[in-house]
Amino acid sequence: MRSGVPAHWLLIALPATVLLAFFVLPNALLLSASFLKSEAQQLTAEPTLDNYRFLFTRPLYLEVFLRTFAVGIAVGLIDIVLGFPLAYFLVRSRSRFKGLLIALSLAPLLASVVVRTYGWYIILNRFGFANDVLLNLGVIGERIPFMPSTGAIIIGLAHALLPYAVLTIMGSLNGVNPNLESAAMSLGANRTRTFFHVVMPLCLPGIAGGFILVFSIAISAYATPAILGGPATQVAATAIYNFIIQLLDWSLGAALAVILIVCSLLLLYAAARLGARRAAL
Amino acid sequence: MNARIFSARWRATSGPWALLCTVVAFVYVFSLGPILITTAVSFNQTNRSFFPPRGFSLRWWERALTPEWLDPLLFSLKLGTFTALLSTLLALPLAFALYRYRFRGREALVALTLGPLMLPTLVTGVGLLQLFQYVGWREHIGFAALLVGHVVICMPFAVRTVSISLQTLPPNLELAAASLGATPVRTLRHIVFPLIKSGLVAGAVFAFIHSFTDVNLSIFLARPGEVPITVKILGFLEFGFAPTLAAVSVITLLLPLILVAIVERVSGLGDFIYGDRRG
Numbered sequence: 001m002r003s004g005v006p007a008h009w010l011l012i013a014l015p016a017t018v019l020l021a022f023f024v025l026p027n028a029l030l031l032s033a034s035f036l037k038s039e040a041q042q043l044t045a046e047p048t049l050d051n052y053r054f055l056f057t058r059p060l061y062l063e064v065f066l067r068t069f070a071v072g073i074a075v076g077l078i079d080i081v082l083g084f085p086l087a088y089f090l091v092r093s094r095s096r097f098k099g100l101l102i103a104l105s106l107a108p109l110l111a112s113v114v115v116r117t118y119g120w121y122i123i124l125n126r127f128g129f130a131n132d133v134l135l136n137l138g139v140i141g142e143r144i145p146f147m148p149s150t151g152a153i154i155i156g157l158a159h160a161l162l163p164y165a166v167l168t169i170m171g172s173l174n175g176v177n178p179n180l181e182s183a184a185m186s187l188g189a190n191r192t193r194t195f196f197h198v199v200m201p202l203c204l205p206g207i208a209g210g211f212i213l214v215f216s217i218a219i220s221a222y223a224t225p226a227i228l229g230g231p232a233t234q235v236a237a238t239a240i241y242n243f244i245i246q247l248l249d250w251s252l253g254a255a256l257a258v259i260l261i262v263c264s265l266l267l268l269y270a271a272a273r274l275g276a277r278r279a280a281l
Numbered sequence: 282m283n284a285r286i287f288s289a290r291w292r293a294t295s296g297p298w299a300l301l302c303t304v305v306a307f308v309y310v311f312s313l314g315p316i317l318i319t320t321a322v323s324f325n326q327t328n329r330s331f332f333p334p335r336g337f338s339l340r341w342w343e344r345a346l347t348p349e350w351l352d353p354l355l356f357s358l359k360l361g362t363f364t365a366l367l368s369t370l371l372a373l374p375l376a377f378a379l380y381r382y383r384f385r386g387r388e389a390l391v392a393l394t395l396g397p398l399m400l401p402t403l404v405t406g407v408g409l410l411q412l413f414q415y416v417g418w419r420e421h422i423g424f425a426a427l428l429v430g431h432v433v434i435c436m437p438f439a440v441r442t443v444s445i446s447l448q449t450l451p452p453n454l455e456l457a458a459a460s461l462g463a464t465p466v467r468t469l470r471h472i473v474f475p476l477i478k479s480g481l482v483a484g485a486v487f488a489f490i491h492s493f494t495d496v497n498l499s500i501f502l503a504r505p506g507e508v509p510i511t512v513k514i515l516g517f518l519e520f521g522f523a524p525t526l527a528a529v530s531v532i533t534l535l536l537p538l539i540l541v542a543i544v545e546r547v548s549g550l551g552d553f554i555y556g557d558r559r560g
Contacts, residue, residue, distance in 0.1 A: 011378035026408025112494035115530040119315025220401030
């Protein structure tokens, strides 16, 4: 303004510096480490593609990728199936308790994933609630361990990420005029037809956006797979943790992290193309 | 009016609506059940996490309130508070610049701002650990590293809520104040700030909660003695499952809940959840 420096540069200088130094720089370092060779738990300066070659050829890590994606898809689908009715109900309900019901559906977000997953541990472990109930009902003859297993990871993550699906779908349902449904019904369409031909197509971007959001959080989740899974059910996040913290192999850990970043970015690009806007900037 | 006709039609043929309500009830049980079960388990008399709880005792709660658990809890509270303050302070000028000015590189800045929301937090944690080791700040791993990391991952939330509240601010107001002789600082203090206060508060609350519940970043940047409560619980889960953990879990759930309830009463949060106040 008065001086030579435009006002907006003064405003963004500090926050942009913080983001560049502590977000862009670390990620750039990680990217470069993924192309460097590790020897005796130390990064060397020797460039190589071996880290990626290693991850993409070992059956163990192919299985990790496969499991990570299978978990992401399953969790996304479960959360859409459970989240859509809830979102539809919350948007269309005229109940006196609507505010409370919305708050209750989002309340789990206030608890850490660790806390919410602990609840599933109590239910699913060998001496847990699920086993007690099934034994008493006579469904099973002896106690079976439901965890560690991929199924337990899927249930735990579906539970942890449900509010994200509900929020995204509610956002798009809010934009669907209820009069359209009345109009379709007054023109003779029954409820099923109205639902599948009017409501669903209109909030498809919200459904797709919710799926992608849940999927992208699920494939990088650490806590739930660490608690409900085990060494035999590794996913990408737990494998990264093992490389970095236990094996001290920065190269492989970084390469796996970069693969995770690329997947997340591709997904979010797809979400943006589908019109699911996440931020009101 | 139309909505009423609509819902009357729904109820006239109550079958589908009743079915929907049944499904919704099931989803609520699925969503809230594990949290309620955890709460119940914390009152067990035995030292195993039985549900339904056997007997009733408060001894796990007593144990949850010893320094072993209170220290990480206080550490998380401190970390969350500093994170909320710093990320909101940094978000305010950023949101203002993005909202008010059109300049070259604005799109890039938006991408930079949203970046921490887009990339997996876990990866940022690994990167920060590497950065701190690389530049020789090993002794700062712990509170300082955690604070930096949490500020970075929480800033997008604060930028977002501040942006939303800026949308409701008519730009003429500042011109009006200026034409009446107010200095920019005075305009900011007496006109802009009071009008976007709720956005700042909401941003700080979301940042606090995001920091308080984070695991993915914290597992890489904690050090013995400087451990957030979530990482402490996670570490403990690998060894034992005494009902103490259930009591600690309930405490960590209650703190954000109380915070949100208070702020919702005082200044309102609901407007900021959908992302568009007018929507």
